[in-house]
Amino acid sequence: MKTFLTILYIATSVWAIGAIIYHGRRPSRSISWALAIIILPFLGAILYYLFGMNRRKFKFYNTKEFEKRNKFAQPNISEQEGFLAHFDDDIRKERLNRLIQASSDTTAKSSNNVSVLQDGGETFNVLFKAMEEAQKFIHVQYYILERGTLLDKMLDLFERKIKEGVEIRIIYDSLGSYKLRGRPRKQFQDIGVKIYPIMPIRLRNLLFSLNFRNHRKIVIIDNTVAFTGGVNVSDKYIKRENGLGKWKDVHLKLEGPIVNDLHLVFLKDYFFASNKADFHISNYVAAQQAAGHVNAQVVAGGPDSKYPTIMQQYISMMNQAKRSICIANPYFVPGEAFLQNLKIIALEGVEITLLVPKKSDSQAAKFAMFSHFEELLKVGVKIYLRNDFSHSKIMIVDDDLVSIGSGNFDIRSFELNYETNILLYNKEINREMTEEFKKICEKASPVTLERFLNRTLWQKFLEGLFKFFKPLI
Secondary structure (H helix, E strand, O other): HHHHHHHHHHHHHHHHHHHHHOOOOHHHHHHHHHHHOOOOOOHHHHHHHHHHHHHHHHHHHHHHHHHHHHHHHHOHHHHHHHHEOOOOOOOOHHHHHHHHHHOOOOOOOOEEEEEEOOHHHHHHHHHHHHHHOOOOOEEEEEOOOOOOHHHHHHHHHHHHHHOOOEEEEEEEEEEOOHHHHOHHHHHHHHHHOOEEEEEEOHHHHHHHHHHOOOOOOOOEEEEEEEEEOOOOHHHHHHOOOOOOOEEEEEEEEEEOOOOHHHHHHHHHHHHHOOOOOOHHHHHHOOOOOOOOOOEEEEEHHHOOOOOOHHHHHHHHHHHHHOEEEEEOOOEEEHHHHHHHHHHHHOOOOOEEEEEEEEOOOOOHHHHHHOOOOOHHHHHHOOOEEEOOOEEOOOEEEEOOOEEEEEEOOHHHHHHHHHEEEEEEHHHHHHHHHHEEEHHHHHHOEEEHHHHHHHHHHHHHHHHHHHHHHHHHH
């Protein structure tokens, strides 16, 4: 038996390492997986099979399962042409606009109204009020729909709206919302909600369904108002939990031409999840009216995108900076190329401030994130640890660029998850976000190089360990 297991271990390890060599794209990630395979007999190979294989090269990405997303890619809304934002006076913004257009198939739109919602309590108050006013339909997409007070309130609200003739569709990530299976999902079905999981975890599609997640948070109401950002439907945002307290996050309420672009992201995902074209697009996506003065752009990326959209957006924004970059993120674990680019910008004299939580819901991500602090502090990056847990994903550049959405600064958001950010070209919102960012930094704990160098050997060991496995986190 021992001989058999030894032969099986060697065979699976050789297969897995061969696949890494053949399909691997980045040496650092490949080395991490190879080490995992060697030091974790059988388990390492299984984890690589489930989470590490580069499936962009596989036929899976050319099948109808992904091609059908394009069914709603280009609606015929000629009136939208009048709301195209132009940046003739700023070639940097025009280049950023063109990059997102090439990568995400969306262009910057003018004449939008944007409200920044600074925490979960405010977000759900505004969201439920807008849902109460719905007359035609409510379209909902979340990574996490978690049982609790908020989900119960949503169920009750939807039951009333369906009786009023409002159509309601929900799609959710099958892993992030795994507790929705069974009775909770049936409760929504019983009241008439059309509800579907995205990439349900089944044996026949385990190769991709377990690793590629839909991390988006989108709500569209009557195609007149939209919500997106980082907030999930979870009581963590309205009640204190042990260890982390009440979660903080930032969300957006959107009105105007940008709603159509965000709605199309939902509709493509809904069609993909349900495999049902139970609607005619012209009944749900129609010409918009001017609602404000904000130029905004949807940034939507995923594993079937032509390019790593979210990473390209963040890098392009950083490279445009002349004076300052402010980043708030709970999982700041980017790749080496991203970090080198950030250090170069800091050495050029741009003031870079990184705001992260002191405590985390993922210890692995926390230690991997802390492992880069020393090199960042040495080039002048300012780092602050906030005492509460913030789930926000924000980048603020100079005085007129802001990104808010679901995309983290990690390899999962860059390559494996379906994400959506909103890029705002606006001085007023930038000023609002910058002031709030500075207020939080004033209450947070600054990380100094001298103090950080004196951390314990055990912490240094954990940082080094999880830094090595960073590409797998």
